[in-house]
Amino acid sequence: MKYQKPTINRVDFALASKYGSPLKSQKIKSSIDGVSVNELTKEYGSPLFVFSQRAIEEKYNELYEAFSSRYPDVQFWWSYKTNYLDAICQVFHNLGSKAEVVSEFEYQKARRLGIEGKDIIFNGPYKQKEFLKQAALEGAKIHIDHLYEINDLEDVADEIGQEIKVAIRCNMDTGIYPQWSRFGFNIDNGEAYEAIKRIYEGKKLILTGLHSHIGTFMLNANAYGQETKKLIELKNRVEEEFGYNIEYIDIGGGFASKSRLKGVYQAPEVIVPSADEYAEAITNAIFEHNKGNLPKLFLETGRALIDEAGYLLSSVFASKRMPDGKKSYIIDAGVNLLYTSFWYNFDIMLDKRYDGINEPSQINGPLCMNIDIIAENIMLPPLDRESVLTIWPAGAYSVTQAMQFIRYKPSIVLIDKESKAHLIKDADDLEYIVEKEHMPEVLK
Amino acid sequence: MLINEIVIDDNNMGFIPSLGISYQLNETAKEIINLIKEGKSKDEIVQTIAKESGVDWREVHIDVEDFFQKIKIYGLI
Numbered sequence: 001m002k003y004q005k006p007t008i009n010r011v012d013f014a015l016a017s018k019y020g021s022p023l024k025s026q027k028i029k030s031s032i033d034g035v036s037v038n039e040l041t042k043e044y045g046s047p048l049f050v051f052s053q054r055a056i057e058e059k060y061n062e063l064y065e066a067f068s069s070r071y072p073d074v075q076f077w078w079s080y081k082t083n084y085l086d087a088i089c090q091v092f093h094n095l096g097s098k099a100e101v102v103s104e105f106e107y108q109k110a111r112r113l114g115i116e117g118k119d120i121i122f123n124g125p126y127k128q129k130e131f132l133k134q135a136a137l138e139g140a141k142i143h144i145d146h147l148y149e150i151n152d153l154e155d156v157a158d159e160i161g162q163e164i165k166v167a168i169r170c171n172m173d174t175g176i177y178p179q180w181s182r183f184g185f186n187i188d189n190g191e192a193y194e195a196i197k198r199i200y201e202g203k204k205l206i207l208t209g210l211h212s213h214i215g216t217f218m219l220n221a222n223a224y225g226q227e228t229k230k231l232i233e234l235k236n237r238v239e240e241e242f243g244y245n246i247e248y249i250d251i252g253g254g255f256a257s258k259s260r261l262k263g264v265y266q267a268p269e270v271i272v273p274s275a276d277e278y279a280e281a282i283t284n285a286i287f288e289h290n291k292g293n294l295p296k297l298f299l300e301t302g303r304a305l306i307d308e309a310g311y312l313l314s315s316v317f318a319s320k321r322m323p324d325g326k327k328s329y330i331i332d333a334g335v336n337l338l339y340t341s342f343w344y345n346f347d348i349m350l351d352k353r354y355d356g357i358n359e360p361s362q363i364n365g366p367l368c369m370n371i372d373i374i375a376e377n378i379m380l381p382p383l384d385r386e387s388v389l390t391i392w393p394a395g396a397y398s399v400t401q402a403m404q405f406i407r408y409k410p411s412i413v414l415i416d417k418e419s420k421a422h423l424i425k426d427a428d429d430l431e432y433i434v435e436k437e438h439m440p441e442v443l444k
Numbered sequence: 445m446l447i448n449e450i451v452i453d454d455n456n457m458g459f460i461p462s463l464g465i466s467y468q469l470n471e472t473a474k475e476i477i478n479l480i481k482e483g484k485s486k487d488e489i490v491q492t493i494a495k496e497s498g499v500d501w502r503e504v505h506i507d508v509e510d511f512f513q514k515i516k517i518y519g520l521i
Contacts, residue, residue: 001471001475001493001496001497002471002497003472003493003497003498003499003504004470004471004472005470005472005507006469006470006472006473006475006476006507006508006510006511007468007469007470007472007473007511008458008467008468008469008473008511008514008515008518009467009468010465010466010467010518011457011465011466011467011468023468319510320510321510321513321514321517323517324517325514325517325518327510355470356470357468357470382507
């Protein structure tokens with residue numbers, strides 16, 4: 001007798017559709033870029049983050065081509081906060097991306113990778129004066145978030161005895177909800193104009209750019225058209241009134257990936273705009289509204305470039321039957337590694353085809369926390385202990401937001417274009433975790 | 445026990461006439477139900493399946509325990 005884990009499912013004819021029965025379909029991913037997921041977890045441990053250099057480059061080239069074929073001067077700035085692993089940043093820098101950072105830590109990380117100050121955009125609401133000074137001395141593109149930062153930068157200009165080139169960050173109504181209004185200065189109510197006037201009157205800073213980041217996971221390309229139109233109109237006005245030469249506009253990031261936002265029921269393939277749609281909306285708005293010299297076009301795309309190139313491999317550790325009849329699988333990766341699971345539903349794929357029919361299941365992580373749920377409702381066949389699940393897309397924010405909580409953070413691997421796996425980060429261990437701790441003598 | 449009423453065909457589709465409800469099973473589930481109908485206890489079923497399949501009885505025990513929980517939730521036992 002060939003053993004199969006026993007399964008019984010009540011037949012619910014409402015489940016049937018023209019797409020077939022959910023009781024038999026299985027999403028399978030046995031390899032990434034030709035490398036077996038089972039071999040990967042055997043060699044590097046489980047859980048394991050895996051990145052595909054091939055997928056990064058394909059996505060980058062697709063997006064860059066969409067913009068550069070429509071506009072003469074386009075520059076991508078890799079959003080460090082989306083994923084600041086050295087190797088990942090290096091892949092983007094090798095492709096031609098410069099660096100966009102939002103803290104002194106990210107700034108230092110970019111410098112450590114050999115990125116010159118002039119090739120770094122320094123964003124964010126919290127930039128201490130000492131780091132503003134370093135950025136100014138090194139020629140970084142500093143994007144001012146609030147009036148205090150203007151004061152701080154003017155102090156720095158006095159200190160270093162030179163004028164500092166700056167940009168300001170703007171926010172505005174682009175017809176989307178929620179409107180991101182906490183960063184920078186509002187264009188609609190005149191705040192951005194007043195901030196520029198203040199910069200002009202201070203005579204220590206020179207405005208060379210306008211920046212905005214209208215939100216994240218933006219499913220409406222037209223919002224970028226609106227954003228660009230308002231930035232260009234502001235550019236036209238301040239060039240005329242103050243004689244500034246606005247060298248660039250930076251339309252930020254926020255393009256959506258193929259992740260499935262919770263509460264959105266249509267497939268990402270249906271609702272996520274294409275690279276061409278984003279590019280068309282943005283470049284059309286520039287050509288339509290710009291007066292004077294065409295500005296350089298900067299993009300800080302993060303999520304859309306890396307999300308689909310990242311996978312989290314996780315192994316089944318155990319299973320149990322919940323009182324409501326649902327099967328619960330306990331896997332070795334939880335919300336400690338997938339903080340983004342609070343907002344996104346992931347594709348969860350099996351390492352092989354399993355015997356048996358699917359049944360309503362949930363996937364729980366290893367944390368001793370009730371909220372540690374990776375998939376609340378998923379149809380799965382009977383899985384074995386050590387079955388390897390591929391959770392996708394997991395390239396954006398998962399690594400940077402992963403918590404060292406209860407368990408160690410896992411190893412990370414990059415698969416190069418020749419399908420060779422490289423360890424790019426070791427798993428944490430006890431020594432690493434306690435390295436910065438101190439035990440007071442009195443407690444010993 | 446409703447489980448005694450279940451009729452299972454060659455395609456492993458189960459049907460309980462008095463409820464009008466159908467179930468989809470696999471081979472092992474069918475075997476377990478047949479053993480239940482024969483009056484075997486849970487422990488005897490574990491031993492039988494383990495012996496027939498050559499699988500470690502401790503693994504079989506987990507699966508049979510799980511299966512019993514599920515058919516209990518379905519109201520079949």
